[in-house]
Amino acid sequence: MLGSGLAGLGERIESPIVIPYAELLDFPQPTVDGHPGRLLLGRLAGLPAAILQGRAHYYEEGRADAMRGAIDALAALGCPRLLLTCAAGSLRPEAGPGSIMAVSDHLNLAGVSPLIGEQGDARFVDMCGAYDPALLRRLREAAAGTGVTLHDGVYAWFAGPQFETPAEIRAARLLGADAVGMSLVPETILARHAGLAVAALAVVTNLAAGLTPTPLDHWQTLAMAGRAAADLGRLIEAFAAGLREEAA
Numbered sequence: 001m002l003g004s005g006l007a008g009l010g011e012r013i014e015s016p017i018v019i020p021y022a023e024l025l026d027f028p029q030p031t032v033d034g035h036p037g038r039l040l041l042g043r044l045a046g047l048p049a050a051i052l053q054g055r056a057h058y059y060e061e062g063r064a065d066a067m068r069g070a071i072d073a074l075a076a077l078g079c080p081r082l083l084l085t086c087a088a089g090s091l092r093p094e095a096g097p098g099s100i101m102a103v104s105d106h107l108n109l110a111g112v113s114p115l116i117g118e119q120g121d122a123r124f125v126d127m128c129g130a131y132d133p134a135l136l137r138r139l140r141e142a143a144a145g146t147g148v149t150l151h152d153g154v155y156a157w158f159a160g161p162q163f164e165t166p167a168e169i170r171a172a173r174l175l176g177a178d179a180v181g182m183s184l185v186p187e188t189i190l191a192r193h194a195g196l197a198v199a200a201l202a203v204v205t206n207l208a209a210g211l212t213p214t215p216l217d218h219w220q221t222l223a224m225a226g227r228a229a230a231d232l233g234r235l236i237e238a239f240a241a242g243l244r245e246e247a248a
Contacts, residue, residue, distance in 0.1 A: 001051075001052040001055055001067075001070075001082065001083070001084050001085065001187060002051065002052065002053050002054060002085055003055065003084075003085045003086035003087050003183060003184075003203070008226070008229055009051070009085075009229060009232065009233050009236065010038070010040050010051050010053050012044060012233050012236075012237060013040050013042040013043065013044050013049060013051055014042050014043040014044070014046075015042050015043070016040040016041060016042035016051075017040070017041040017042060018038055018039070018040055019038065019039045019040075019041070020037060020038050020039075021037040021038065021039065021054075021070075022037070024039060024069075024070075024073070025069065026068070026069025026070075026072070026073075027039070027069050027070050027073070028055070028056030028066045028067060028069070028070070029056070030054045030055060030056050030060070031056070031060050032054075032057065032060070032218075033218065035053070035054030035055060035056075036053050036054050037053065037054045038053040038054070039051070039052060039053070039070075040053060044236070044237065044240045045237045045238070045240040045241040045244060046240075046241065046244050047240040047241070047243055047244040047247075049240065050074055050077065050079060052070055052074075055067055055070075055183060055187065057160065057161075057182055057183050058110065058112065058159055058160070058182070058183075058186060059159055059160040059161040059182060064110075064112045064113060064114040064116070064186045065114035065115075065116075065186065065190065066114075066186070067114075067186065067187050067190060068114060068190055071187065071190045071191050071194055071196070072190075072194055074194075074196065075194040075195060075196060079196060080196065080197060081132075081135065081196060081197045081198070081199065081243070082187070082191045082196045082197070082198050082199075083135075083198075083199050083200070083201070083236065083239070084103075084184055084187055084188065084191075084198065084199070084200040084201070085200070085201045085202075085203065085232065085236075086155075086181050086183045086184045086200070086201075086202050086203070087181065087202070087203050087205045088101065088155065088179040088180060088181040088202035088203065088204055088205065089163075089164070089169075089179065089180045089181065089204070089205070089206050089207065089208035089209070089216070090178070090179050090204040090206070090207055090208060090211075091169060091172065091173050091177055091178055091179060091180065091207075091208050091211070092151070092153070092178055092179075093207065093211065094151075095151040095153070095178070095179075095204055096204060096207060097204055097205055097206055097207070097227075098204065098227055098228045098231075099149065099151055099203075099204040099228070100143075100148065100149070100150055100151065100201055100202070100203055100204070100228060100231060100232055100235065101150070101151040101152065101153045101155075101178065101179055101201070101202045101203075101204060102131075102136055102139050102140070102150055102151070102152050102153075102199070102200070102201060102202075103131050103153065103154070103155045103179075103184065103199075103200035103201070103202055104131055104136060104152050104153065104154060105130070105131060105154045105155075106130070106131075106154060106155045106156065106157060106184065106185050106188065107154060107155070107156040107157065107172070107175055107176070107177055108157055108185050109156050109157055109158055109172065109175075110157050110158060110159040110185070112159070113186075113189060114186040114189050114190050115189060115190075115193060118193075122193065123193070125189065125192050125193050126192075127189070127192065130188055130189075130192055130198060131188070131198055131199060131200055132197040132198055132199055134197075135197055135198070135199035136152075136199060138199075138239055138242050138243065139199055139201070139235070139239055141242060142235055142236075142238035142239040142241075142242055143235055143238075145238055146234045146235055146238045148231045148234060148235045150235070151178075152178075153177075153178025153179050153202075154176050154177050154178050154179070155177070155178070155179045155180070155181060155184055155185070155200070155202055156172045156175070156177035156179070156180045156181075157180075157181065157182070157183070157184060157185035157186075158180055158181070158182060159182065160182035161182065163209055163216045164180055164208060164209050165209055165210075166209045166210025167210075168209070169208045169209050169210050169211070170210065172208075179202050179204065179208075180208055181202065184200055184202070188200065199239075201232065201235070201236075203228045203229075203232060204228075205228075
């Protein structure tokens with residue numbers, strides 16, 4: 001699943017079948033620049049893959065389960081794993097704009113769940129190891145093999161769409177956050193509910209509020225995500241190649 005400014009990574013898929021979300025039942029209609037809303041089916045580094053070019057966010061319509069239909073469709077297709085990507089603000093100066101961070105855990109600071117209203121015991125999803133340790137290890141191996149610097153960190157989810165205040169960033173840092181953003185966490189919860197193993201990569205597009213004198217805006221997010229896309233693409237291809245070799 002490709003985050004803000006990262007849709008161009010879909011060009012790396014081989015001979016894709018392209019289906020607009022508008023033609024698919026229960027898929028969202030993203031309203032944010034950098035999220036074209038298309039499903040690509042093909043192969044990535046020889047591995048059968050489905051690429052979701054864009055997501056809908058909680059702040060667009062107040063639905064934490066906006067990606068439920070898309071993730072359930074992946075599960076129905078037999079996808080065993082979901083690799084999430086997103087743009088994020090960094091709380092660590094050494095992981096500045098253009099950096100890539102593997103998400104090892106998260107803080108749900110938005111305080112909502114995409115499973116609210118769900119019935120039955122399956123809604124009580126265990127979130128220990130939500131970001132699969134084996135997949136995280138494979139991401140690190142792929143980074144080492146491609147020469148891409150990969151940071152690790154905890155991602156804090158804020159509802160948005162406004163950026164966080166400096167006080168909120170100070171609070172998030174005290175709680176153990178390394179990066180902040182407006183997505184990722186609902187999709188992780190939905191994917192774990194659907195039985196998919198999850199890995200996640202956050203592309204750092206800015207230092208968080210209060211850590212830089214530069215005003216934050218969405219165009220900065222798109223521009224910096226585009227600059228990091230080449231490294232992210234190489235990393236994801238190497239990750240896919242490793243999974244293909246494992247399955248061979």
